[in-house]
């Protein structure tokens with residue numbers, strides 16, 4: 001099956017600094033794809049290119065058969081996202097906040113209840129958003145991103161700053177999305193244990209370069225072949241990044 005996102009030599013440079021270098025990603029439909037890399041690796045820049053927020057310097061990508069830049073608007077219509085902290089009207093309830101988004105998108109009123117239900121917020125729907133916990137705010141952000149039931153969801157570090165309970169809730173929700181609504185999820189993190197618990201496939205980025213792409217099993221095999229630690233994927237990840245850093249020194 002053709003991947004839902006495919007990139008071709010996708011590159012972003014700022015002046016003479018290369019943030020993302022010739023990326024060829026393949027994100028399979030109906031999976032959770034973990035986008036992994038240390039701080040500054042280029043994860044956000046890549047995701048922002050998919051959302052039309054950053055213009056690629058070189059290269060292109062397709063989303064569900066549509067090509068960037070030609071089908072930019074259509075791609076955006078099919079993509080939900082949470083890139084930075086979600087922002088809401090604090091004095092409006094969760095339900096009212098979602099209703100605003102629903103009206104902008106021209107969706108049926110039932111879409112609000114649907115999104116509340118999907119994110120486990122139905123019983124908190126009438127509470128002002130400013131009274132929500134951090135985890136609930138994040139779920140409300142996800143509800144807003146999912147309200148049109150997009151086939152693709154892009155999430156940049158969605159568990160950042162959450163406590164273990166909040167992290168668990170968001171992770172469970174993300175994991176359920178392909179099965180529940182057929183949504184493919186691209187989710188970034190700099191923590192491999194986090195990604196390991198929710199992703200089918202991973203892409204590992206370092207200094208703008210893709211070091212690995214594939215399943216956890218393939219990551220284990222690749223590490224073993226290279227003589228890197230393979231029984232603990234966190235160590236595999238750190239060893240791959242370290243090996244790449246030594247090759248590319250100086251920064």
Ligand SMILES: Nc1ncnc2c1ncn2[C@@H]1O[C@H](COP(=O)(O)OP(=O)(O)OP(=O)(O)O)[C@@H](O)[C@H]1O
Pocket residue numbers: 014017019037038039040041042043044045046190
């Ligand atoms: N507008 C910009 N101008 C210049 N450099 C930029 C710009 N945006 C990002 N960068 C640089 O590009 C590199 C990649 O940044 P990016 O935010 O994509 O990394 P990241 O993997 O998402 O990191 P983090 O986990 O810290 O969010 C960084 O070195 C960053 O400083």
